[in-house]
Amino acid sequence: MPADRILINGVALTISKGRAQALAIRDGRIEAVGRTADIRVLAGPQTEVIDLKGKAxxxxxxxxxxxxxxQGLKETGYILDLSETRSLSEALERVREAVKERGEGVWVRGRGWDESIWPEKRYLTRADLDRIAPKNPVALSRVDGHMLIANSQALKLVSVTADSDEFDPQQGLLRERAVNGFLQQITPKLEEIEEAIRAGVRLAHSLGITAIHDVVRTEHIRAYQRLHRRGELHLRVRMNAPVEHLDSLIALGFSSDFGDEILKLGAIKIFTDGSIGARNAALFEPYIDSSTGLAATGKLNYVQSELNALVKVAHENGFQLMIHAIGDRAIGAAVDALKAASVGPRDRARIEHLELPTEEQLQKAKELGVIASMQPNFLQWSGSGGLYETRLGLERDARIDPHRAVLDMKVPLALGSDGMPFNPLYGIHLAVNALYEQQRLSVEEALHAYTLGAAYAGFQEDELGSLEPGKWADLIVLSEDPTSSPENIREIQVLETYLAGERVFHYEEASE
Ligand SMILES: [Zn+2]
Structure with missing residues (x-):
């Protein structure tokens, strides 16, 4: 049988076996990888031949x-995207416009504000929002999602029960579980979520992404399933479930990896701490800037025995672990809990973010076979005058997001974006061009971690993540080979994206 499609005359970065020039696709999978001359012979009269003309x-x-x-809710406009706002007053202006557009009484939800890049250098407050939106409920999530500011109208409609370090009614400020509880009361309709997923998938394709590891809520799972059942989900989604649902999942007999090649149940996600931006990442040494109403070293969400118990139950019932841990104290708690549950390399437990690990913690992580799931785009907050230096000081800023140290310790690395922003090439650019040596990756290492490394974290390295015969033909064509000029990776354009051999994205220059 001839190939369905061949791509020739390119610079093919296989990730696993060096370079090639060409590739053949049959039945959605990679049939062969090699030199152009060798691949050409696999073509028949019906085969589509794509000349890459030297592209990567x-x-x-x-x-x-x-x-x-x-992300999708921002794309569809359901949530106001505040990630590009350059000052607090600009953010308020955006809300004012939305209020005017939508009319009195209608919800305004926003996300993505980041006071660390604003000249005002302070959080939004309830009073700020009341002034511009006295008659509309408004709720604006910080860029990291670990904090939310609500105005008086919003707090009238939604009930918040939380202790004082998670809820400050005066400031309209919510953290962590208080944020989740709040958002659960104002979820979008199923159709709105489906539309958001469609928009998010289109964006993913344009960024060269064909698979994600998502953290889902009940209504997201429902929407993903509905789309997939209709054959409309053109993205491989590994759905990681919040630990709150662990008991129900166990009761029903589920475990990790239930699903098919598009939609799978992934890990159980546990949050051990918050974020550095929200000042509730758990640290050994205090934050160096003021932290009104909060413990000076942040906060662990669980006492160790509680965390150990959750991890053990999830592990013993066949679930992969996905533990959010940012501060050194939280990472220590996560590693200890995994050790107490006797997690080993074949379980592929993951620690998410792993922003401030100590050397000893990395050593333990290696022994337990823990995967470092990191987001190099967080480096945008590293460096002189940045958020990390302001909150943590110079010494800890140089230790943050240590991709290099992780690889040197032989801890498997998987990269992702956390949607800040959703863009692999942006994150790879920052990792490759990082300020501190501990953070810096080679282009090859970064590409590996964003493909095969991520596939490994999802138990899919036999199906995805490299150009090898037998794997799914999930491919991208880039305007330039990223290894040829590492300082310009950010400028590279994704030209085409293929999912299971089908083209799902094609870049139109100067498209309107
Ligand atoms: Zn996240």
Whole structure:
């Protein structure tokens, strides 16, 4: 049988076996990889021949940490995207416009504000929002999702029960579980979520992504399933479930990896701490800037025995673990809990973010076979005058997001975006061009971690993540080979994206 499609005359970065020039696709999978002359002979009269003319070809990206529905809701305009606002007053102006557009009484939800890049250098407050939106409920999530500011109208409609370090009614400020509880009361309709997923998938394709590891809520799972049942989900989604649902999943007999090649149940996600931006990542040494109303070293969400018990139950019932841990104290708690549960390399437990690990913690992580699931785009907050230096000081800023140290310790690395922003090439650019040596990756290492490394974190390295015969033909064509000029990776354009051999994205220059 001839190939369905061949791509020739390219620079193919196989990720696993060096370079090639060409590739053949049959039945959605990679049939062969090699020199153009060898691949040409696999073509028949019906075969589509694509001449890459020297462009780069590689496996599509797998984003190992993403929140697709939030991203999609920004794409459809349901949630106001505040990530580009350059000052607090600009953010308020955007809300004012939305209020005017939508009319009195209608919800305004926003996400993505980041006071660390604003000249005002302070959080939004309830009073700020009341002034511009006295008659509309408004709720604006911080860029990291670990904090939310609500105005008086919003707090009238939604009930918040939380202790004082998670809820400050005066400031309209919510953290962590209080944020989740709040958002659960104002979820979008199923149709709105489906539309958001569609928009998020289109964006993913344009960024060269064909697979994600998502963290899902009940209504997201429902929407994903509905789309997939209709054959309309053109993205491989590994759905990681919040630990709150662990008991129900166990009761029903589910475990990790239930599903098919598009939609799978992934890990159980546990949050051990918050974020550095929200000042509730758990640290050994205090934050160096003020932290009104909060413990000076942040906060662990669980006492150790509680965390150990959750990890043990999930592990013993066949679930992969996905533990969010940012501060050194939280990473220590996560590693200890995994050790107490006797997790080993074949379980592929993951620690998400792993922003401030100590050397000793990395050593333990290696012994337990833990995967470092990191987001190099967080480096945008590293460096002189940045958020990390302001909150943590110079010494800890140089230790943050240590991709290099992780690889040197032989801890498997998977990269993702966390949607900040959703863009692998942006993150790869920052990792390759990082300020501190501990953070810096070679282009090859970064590409590996965003493809095969992420596939490994999802138990899919036999199916995805490299250009090898037998794997799914999830591919991208890039305007330039990223290894040829590492300082310009950010400028590279994704030209084409293929999912299971079908073209799902094609870049139109100067498209309107
Ligand atoms: Zn996240």
């Amino acid at each position: 070809l590689m496996p599509a990206f797998i984003d190992a940490h993403m929140h697709l529905v939030s």
